[in-house]
Amino acid sequence: MKRIGWFTTARGPGSYGLFTSILARIHSGNVDARLAFVFINREVKGNEFRRKIIQMAEDEGIPVIIFPSDGFMPELKARDIAAWREEYGKGLREQISRYPMDLGVLAGYMLVIDPMTCREHDLINLHPALPDTYKGTWEEIVGQVVENGDEAYGATVHVCSPELDRGAIIAYDSFSTAPLRARFESKEELVKAVRAEEVRREAPLLMETIKMIVDGEIVLRGGEVYDPRGLRIEEHPNLSERVSGVLAGRD
Structure with a gap:
């Protein structure tokens, strides 16, 4: 059974719809896989769709990783976006390292993935x-x-x-x-x-x-x-x- 890592910013109904769709496919047996984790690069901040995705994942026993990018090393981000992206990528890889995946899916993920993460993992967008x-x-x-x-x-x-x-x-x-x-x-x-x-x-x-x-x-x-x-x-x-x-x- 394939292990899928789900990456999302969970900003609105599109992201929510994609998440409910993959859960439905897995539950029906149409997709022979399980979600290894859900990675969200934003705090909940009152976002209803984000809250729903987190709740659904937790109800399914799927680990939820919240690693906000908007407040991550702001000085470096303003000075050198490429270097910032590499640093955030290091943190991302450390966060997901506890949950092995065979395939990563970027589904409403509003952030450019750093080169090293692209090289180390099979990710689709x-x-x-x-x-x-x-x-x-x-x-x-x-x-x-x-x-x-x-x-x-x-x-x-x-x-x-x-x-x-x-x-x-x-x-x-x-x-x-x-x-x-x-x-x-x-x-x-x-x-x-x-x-x-x-x-x-x-x-x-x-x-x-x-x-x-x-x-x-x-x-x-x-x-x-x-x-x-x-x-x-x-x-x-x-x-x-x-x-x-x-x-x-x-x-």
């Missing part, structure tokens, strides 16, 4: 853009998708790498923006609608990707992605049909 397209936050990306008139949009799961959002691609999901463009005239409404559809499809995409890794359909090694025969995967799996099937209740 959900990025709200199609492969080899946009970088940045979802706000920036969706705005560009709408502004540029992109006919398709979606999200990508990739291997965590020292270069932000540029690790080896594992799988992706894509959907047409045409129906949304036909329904919403204003840019503001369209941005909200496109983002809402992407969020709706995020959890199934991440869960299906995790399942493929756990089941051995995809093998991560040295920051690269291989098939069960040990051959590097060159054509990234498009999981759009699987995602649509899950949303339609066909799973």
Whole structure:
């Protein structure tokens, strides 16, 4: 049984939805794994979604690690962000060292992982853009998708790498923006609608990707992605049909 480390900032409903989705998949037996720990890089600070995730994890007997990044070595952070990231990474690795994991999942984790942690662990990240397209936050990306008139949009799961959002691609999901463009005239409404559809499809995409890794359909090694025969995967799996099937209740 695979041991999964769950990394999240637990900022809002998206992070909460991803966490409830992985628990549901594990409980149903769809994903043959267990959560080794939940790592949160923020104090609760009255955040309801963060509080719920912590409570759910504790109810399941899953260790919760809270290691706030916002107050960590602020002078160094202001002076040298790369050095700060390395120092925080050292602390992170020390915190999780008591709980071995086979796979780390960044699910709504709003912090760049340091290079050493990327090298020492197999980590995957959900990025709200199609492969080899946009970088940045979802706000920036969706705005560009709408502004540029992109006919398709979606999200990508990739291997965590020292270069932000540029690790080896594992799988992706894509959907047409045409129906949304036909329904919403204003840019503001369209941005909200496109983002809402992407969020709706995020959890199934991440869960299906995790399942493929756990089941051995995809093998991560040295920051690269291989098939069960040990051959590097060159054509990234498009999981759009699987995602649509899950949303339609066909799973």
